[in-house]
Amino acid sequence: MTLATIDSTFERCTEIIGDLNFPEVRRWKDEHPGGKAVAHFPVYAPVELIHACGILPVTLNGAGDRLDIQHADARFGSFICSIVKTTLEMGMTDHLAIIDGMLFSTICDSARNLCYVLKRNYPHMYLDFMHLPHNPMPGSGVVPFLAAEYKRIQDELEKLSGKKATDEGLRKSIALYNENRSLLRDLYALRAEKPEVLRTSELYALMRAGNFMPVETHNLWLVEALGELRGRTGKPRDSIRVVVEGSFCEQPPLDLIRIIEDAGCYVVDDDFIVGRRWFTEDVPETGDPLTALADSYVNRSVYSSVRHDARKPRQKELVKKVHARNARAVIMLIAKFCEPALFDYVLFKRELEAQGIPHLLLEFEEKAFTFERLRTEVETFVESLLFE
Amino acid sequence: MQRVAGIDVGSGFTKAVILDSPRTGDSRPVVLGRGRVRTGTDLDGAAAQALDLAIQEAGLQRDDVGYVATTGFGRNTVTFRDIQMTEITSGARGAHFLFPDANAILDIGSQSTRAVTLGTDGKVVHFKTNDKCAAGSGSFIVRAVKYLQIPIETVGDVALQATNPQAISSICAVLAESEIINHVSAGIGIEDIVGGIYQSLADRASMLLKRAGTEINVVLIGGVAVQKGMIKALETKLKAPVRVPLHPEFVCALGAALLGMKRLAAGAGSVLSAGLPVGSEGASNRPSSLA
Amino acid sequence: MTEKPAAGKGAAEKPKSEYRGQIHKLQKDLMTRWYQRLEESALTGNPKSVSLLISGACVELLESFDVVPIYPEVNALQLAIRHESLEPILYAEQMGYASDNCAYVKADVGAMMLRVTPTGTKMPTPALALCNFVGCNVYTKWFEHLSEFQQTPLYMLDTPFMRTDSPRKEDVAYIVQQLHEIVKILEQITGKKFDIDRFRHAVQCSRQVEEMWSRIKRLAQNVPAPFDAYFDAITLMGPLYTYRANPKGVEFFEVALRELQEKVDRKEGVYDQERFRVVIEGPPPYPYFRSFRDMLSSWKAVSVASTYSTVGGLWEFGFRHDAENPFEAVALHMLEQNLCNRNMLQRYEQIRRYVEEWKADGLIIHFVKSCRLFSAGQGDMRDYFTRTLGIPTLYLESDIEDPRYFGEAQIKNRVDAYFEALGHAQATGAAVAHASSQAAGPSAQNLRVID
Amino acid sequence: MRLAAGVDVGSTQTKAIIMSDDGGIQIAGRALVDTGANVQKAADNGFRQACQVAGVSPQDVGYVVGTGYGRYKITFGNTQMTEISCHARGAHFLYPNTRTVIDMGGQDAKAISVGASGEVLDFVMNDKCAAGTGRFLSNAADVMGVTLDGIGPLSQKGKNPVKITTVCTVFVESDILSYLSLGKKPEDILSGVHLAIAKRTISLARRVPIEQAITMTGGVSRNIGMVRALEEVLGTELQVSPEAHYTGAIGAAIFALEKLGQSFESDVRRTANATRSGD
Incomplete structure (x- = not known):
């Protein structure tokens, strides 16, 4: 497909992420009769595996404000985050009918229990839980363990799709996703360098749209967008450079990201949909592909609140990120009831204060659509840094 | 003489104060008048009313006010404002001024x-x-x-x-x-x-x-x-x-006026005097340099 | 219609519900001894101490090195039950913990910062924070924080979650490999050489304790039940965690089993006349432990089984540590044989067996805000038990640690209404669906939903 | 003729019912008083007023059952029952075909699954957060400057209900204010508020089987906007009695009557058994 201008790309992306009917997934299924789609939460999933089994991976982002919760509350109750409830609500209102399976992993206790609640209510759906390890120590035998876990998942996925994944096919999938991650890294670098050229809300929409389309298509869109953006100019604004941290799973509404920008922030790095950008460098495209994926998970991945890695304390990694992007402050943007992020905040706060980096804590819900309180807080934060 | 108004458009009431610039270098700005009206649903109107009351109390004319700073939840809906800030920022400035x-x-x-x-x-x-x-x-x-x-x-x-x-x-x-x-x-x-x-x-x-x-x-x-x-x-x-404070309700309006005064001293132009249209919202509307 | 017992604040008669035999005294002695050993460790550096989590604990390994376990969870629950949890919770919130974070963690961290211990005795700084997190992601955070605040080395004993029907051989191998790493660390900490025979002995002790603990739990299948498997079980759980792998634990459980068996022989129940038998799911509201117990007592309702009492280990369905294969036994216990590392559907099945085999009239689900491992999805559990199985189910919400989430009047209201309904059913022989598998038939029929 | 009474001491209002079994069970008198700060007095006043209306002396009333939050404060009562049992029984009296009760009061919202003879099969109440109770409505009314009685009818005029993010009773105020500042019509805002509560309430109510016929009870049942919103969300009609406000007291009074007569008790048993075997 050709895209007239970059703006229409962004517009199309915004439409895609706002459509609970998964139009691009439907299109793929129309083009691939009998094809299956397997969904996962936005943190990390071995999409290469899914892809190599001939299945379309789909990253779920809940239902935002487009679906009222009328059933899921009865199953999950108070003090549980939005994405868990809206995902279940989507199931209970047939919005997930196009999805043939879901793969969960060790994100948090609520998301894990969701896997089994879905399993009871949808016994015919492929629902699996994957243990992503927390002990990266060399003596722990972690890489063979994870490779074996991937093999188990692969076997299940092959049963679902009726197609075998070959090593060659796996390497091809790895290459495709390497390209996707590399393009996203380029976009992130471009935004950090020229935030006036690429708004975060735009980058975010472009990235998030990739959750719902084949990686081959997304790669095309990204290449095209990068090309156009390199020629784009923008008037620099008097904004502060901030790193946004904490919304790795439940995703903030697009409008909330706009509010942060409008209040006078240049977001120069973030952990939105961090699962799409999980590896800091390419996954090896040679050797045993499952081992390559497992080894990459253990040794070449980004830090995250849902993964323990004693070698890389998250608070230190965040400070490194702030310096690397030449940011002045951090906005902790945390989904309400998101326990991993709320716990990590304590250590982030200590470290940021020790380093003299100002920060602001905001809690959001993906299903929210009025943000007056948050707007006031972000503006105050900006004012406190800008006003003499 | 440049006077500055601070208007706090709160959810219950809208409050305005008129502030007079210090006459000498080391003296402090003085509050000339205050106004307070119920906010209701017409936020812009309430702001204008509160401002008029404050102007009245100060014994001044509308033209005497050279700069308007707004705060409170309705800060962005006041069409005749020169600058806006949150009530947290303005409250801090106001309280600091008093104590x-x-x-x-x-x-x-x-x-x-x-x-x-x-x-x-x-x-x-x-x-x-x-x-x-x-x-x-x-x-x-x-x-x-x-x-x-x-x-x-x-x-x-x-x-x-x-x-x-x-x-x-x-x-x-x-x-x-x-x-x-x-x-x-x-x-x-x-x-x-x-x-x-x-x-x-x-x-x-x-x-x-x-x-x-x-x-x-x-x-x-x-x-x-x-x-x-x-x-x-x-x-x-x-x-x-x-x-x-003696007038706890007016602290945010006061703080807004104080910051407005700073801006004015730094050479910022006024919408009121220049008759310029005010942008609707967001960064475009924000002064390019607040420092 | 059922007559309601007098209740409310300061109600005159409260049915005696607590059993106080020799068990109680011995339990006190053992727990005191444990705290003394911890204090000794704090004062002299010996014995060495290691922080550990209750669920799926590899306490046998520690025992073989003479290392004393510190259980932050026990610390937290002790604070709550003594009504001392709010202050440390508030302190932790001041440090930046959110009101929605697990209050167990907040109470423990806050108390550590304020240098408060529930017993007033000194707590040692552990030589190692050994995080056997078994399914609870909050545990990983808790120990990361402890390690950070206490400057203690951390070992993340990564336990694969029970995502398949039984543990995979890769899972077992992965854990065994980590256990061997821990052996090396413990050798360094203690300066002692690992002794496989001591390890086997510890494992053998656990095996004996598990056998007796299981038999005790089965005693509650008797009508009347000789003890309350939710409230009284807490008394037995202390020694189970601290002295399981030790001959002292074996001694304790021998006495406990004998005493409770004697009660059964005398047909002595928790109440002079047991009226209701329930299964309780979820942790107790520790800050209101007594009030909650009184609410059930006023209806002469006894809990005959509880999931909370299987947090440490799930032995009543047959699992025993095996001294022949001690490492594999510990690994299996961590993987499969404790409540936390099992998935929701496995928990549903466990509760279903309780209701049937322990002859319960109904199920009480206690949702605790702090623990999403337990609570996330309990609404679905309720749905399964009421609609699919036809078992009368009461759903309550409060917290395990934070007194601010216990609405006494509201909870009492719900408890009373539940037993009013159960009582009505008993009196008229009618309506509220009976707890048996056949209930899925006719009673499920009138449970259609308008959607 | 036997006389019995039910006194429902609620958080804001106390309701009393005198019931007689003279030629079938019927209500002989009713009274409604504000609870205020003295619960005991309110219960006493309510009871006496109801006796007066019924033209009987308090001594003639053979049995009194108290219910509601203040039930333990009723000194003249013989026993007490929870309002859950009483609402089920009361709704069954008003509409014998009732299988589900949706009760919305000031502090509580509950759904009760009711058996053929008015017994509680299952129930669910609002959780630790009071989202979606009647208080939410009165707060909204306050913010909008509309009377509590006025919001229901006004909301019915709303054609384009706004979306309300929060069901937190207090934070809804800022939602409403935002909409007002955006120039939304009061009726559309109120319509949105009613729908938000209805969705939240039904979402919780789905924990019990919601079966036909559904009877709505409690103070909020007088709000037509709420009744319609619930009907919209459920896709079915609700039964709302003019006596809905008294349901708890009615149920309590019936329990009291039962208590008076052993024969009545066995009637219930017979009915219950008959219904079961008829299944």
Whole structure:
């Protein structure tokens, strides 16, 4: 497909992420009769595996404000985050009918229990839980363990799709996703360098749209967008450079990201949909592909609140990120009831204060659509840094 | 002579002050007039009305006002503003102006409670708002006294008579009301119940202050600041005196005017004098340099 | 219609529900001894101490090195039950913990910062924070924080979650490999050489304790039940975690089993007349432990089984540590044989067996805000038990640690209404669906939903 | 003729019912008083007023059952029952075909699954957060400057209900204020508020089987906007009695009547058994 201008790309992306009917997934299924789609939460999933089994991976982002919760509350109750409830609500209102399976992993206790609640209510759906390890120590035998876990998942996925994944096919999938991650890294670098050229809300929409389309298509869109953006100019604004941290799973509404920008922030790095950008460098495209994926998970991945890695304390990694992007402050943007992020905040706060980096804590819900309180807080934060 | 107006468009009332520039280098700006009207649904109109009242009280004409700074939830809807800022920023500036040695501000409004720690020059260093529930805010008191059938004006004094205040522990304002009802059912005296309400408000406020960074030298502003029971409960909790401005409601309007004055001195043009249209919202509308 | 017992604050008669035999005294002695050993460790550096989590604990390994376990969870629950949890919770919130974070963690961290211990005795700084997190992601955070605040080395004993029907051989191998790493660390900490025979002995002790503990739990299948498997079980759980792998634990459980068996022989129940038998799911509201117990007592309702008492280990369905294969046994226990590492559907099945085999009238689900491992999805559990199985189910919400989430009047209201309904059913022989598998038939029929 | 009474001491209002079994069970008198700060007095006043209306002396009333939050404060009562049992029984009296009760009061919202003879099969109440109770409505009314009685009818005029993010009773105020500042019509805002509560309530109510016929009870049942919103969300009609407000007291009075007569008790048993075997 050709895209007239970059703006229409962004517009199309915004439409895609706002459509609970998964139009691009439907299109793929129309083009691939009998094809299956397997969904996962936005943190990390071995999409290469899914892809190599001939299945379309789909990253779920809940239902935002487009679906009222009328059933899921009865199953999950108070003090549980939005994405868990809206995902279940989507199931209970047939919005997930196009999805043939879901793969969960060790994100948090609520998301894990969701896997089994879905399993009871949808016994015919492929629902699996994957243990992503927390002990990266060399003596722990972690890489063979994870490779074996991937093999188990692969076997299940092959049963679902009726197609075998070959090593060659796996390497091809790895290459495709390497390209996707590399393009996203380029976009992130471009935004950090020229935030006036690429708004975060735009980058975010472009990235998030990739959750719902084949990686081959997304790669095309990204290449095209990068090309156009390199020629784009923008008037620099008097904004502060901030790193946004904490919304790795439940995703903030697009409008909330706009509010942060409008209040006078240049977001120069973030952990939105961090699962799409999980590896800091390419996954090896040679050797045993499952081992390559497992080894990459253990040794070449980004830090995250849902993964323990004693070698890389998250608070230190965040400070490194702030310096690397030449940011002045951090906005902790945390989904309400998101326990991993709320716990990590304590250590982030200590470290940021020790380093003299100002920060602001905001809690959001993906299903929210009025943000007056948050707007006031972000503006105050900006004012406190800008006003003499 | 350049006068500056600060207008605080709050959810209940809209407040305006007119500030006069200092005549000599070392003197302080002076408040010439104040105006206050119910906000209602026409925010721009309310701001204009409040401004007119303040101008009237100051004995001035509209043309005498050279710069308008707005704050409060309706700050962005005032069409004739030159600059806007949040009520947290303006509250900090206003309180600092009145009490230059204050370290922290506690703003207990009808729905929200905020704790702000101040840097030198009244800059906001940290702030925390009651994020979860409004059981710690003013509207909670209003509803509680409605249930207890005592006039709001006297509630502060009733609380002073408490001998054994009964704590309210619920985090939800409505459930806190059930707790009050349970206390009533258990035959506990009104003064101890009201005393307990203030005590819980003070506990929550102290928590917010701690999370914002300090509990020392606190200035109390906002609608609840006039209630003696609240002041006493806070002082007991913080084990230190708490200061309250003479006109606690106007602190944010004052702070806005003060920052507006700074901007004007830095050479910013005025919408009023230049007759320029004001942008609708967002960054485009924000002055290019606030420093 | 059923007559309601007098209740409310200061109600005159409260049915005696607590059993106080020799068990109680011995339990006190053992727990005191444990705290003394911890204090000794704090004062002299010996014995060495290691922080550990209750669920799926590899306490046998520690025992073989003479290392004393510190259980932050026990610390937290002790604070709550003594009504001392709020202050440390507030302190932790001041440090930046959110009101929605697990209050167990907040109470423990806050108490550590304030240098408060529930018993007033000194707590040692552990030589190692050994995080056997078994399914609870909050545990990983908790120990990361402890390690950070206490400057203690951390070992993340990564336990694969029970995502398949039984543990995979790769899972077992992965854990065994980590256990061997821990052996090396413990050798360094203690300066002692690992002794496989001591390890086997510890494992053998656990095996004996498990056998007796299981038999005790089965005693509650008797009508009347000789003890309350939710409230009284807590008394037995202390020694189970601290002295399981030690001959002292074996001694304790021998006495406990004998005493409770004697009660059964005398047909002595928790109440003079047991009226209701329930299964309780979820942790107790520790800050209101007594009030909650009184609410059930006022209806002469006894809990005959509880999931909370299987947090440490799930032995009543047959699992025993095996001294022949001690490492594999510990690995299996961590993987499969404790409540936390099992998935929701496995928990549903466990509760279903309780209701049937322990002859219960109904199920009480206690949702605790702090623990999403337990609570997330309990609404679905309720749905399964009421609609699919036709078992009368009461759903309550409060917290395990934070007193601010216990609405006494509200909870009492729900408890009373539940037993009013059960009582009505008993009196008229009618309506509220009976707890048996056949209930899925006719009673499920009138449970259609309008959607 | 036997006389019995039910007194429902609620958080804001106390309701009393005198019931007689003279030629079938019927209501002989009713009274409604504000609870206020003295619960005991309110219960006493309510009971006496109801006796007066019924033209009987308090001594003639053979048995009194108290219910509601203040039930333990009723000194003249013989026993007490929870309002859950009483609402089920009361709704069954008003509409014998009732299988589900949706009760919305000031502090509580509950759904009760009711058996053929008015017994509680299952129930669910609002959780630790009071979201979605009647208090939410009165707060909204306050913010909008509309009377509590006025919001229901006004909301019916709303054609384009706004979306309400929060069901937190207090934070809804800022939602409403935002909409007002955006120039939304009061009726559309109120319509949105009613729908938000209805959705939240039904979402919780789905924990029990929601079966036909559904009877709505409690103070909020007088709000037509709420009744319609619930009907919209459920896709079915609700039964709302003019006596809905008294349901708890009615149920309590019936329990009291039962208590008076052993024969009545066995009637219930027979009915229950008959219904079961008829299944």
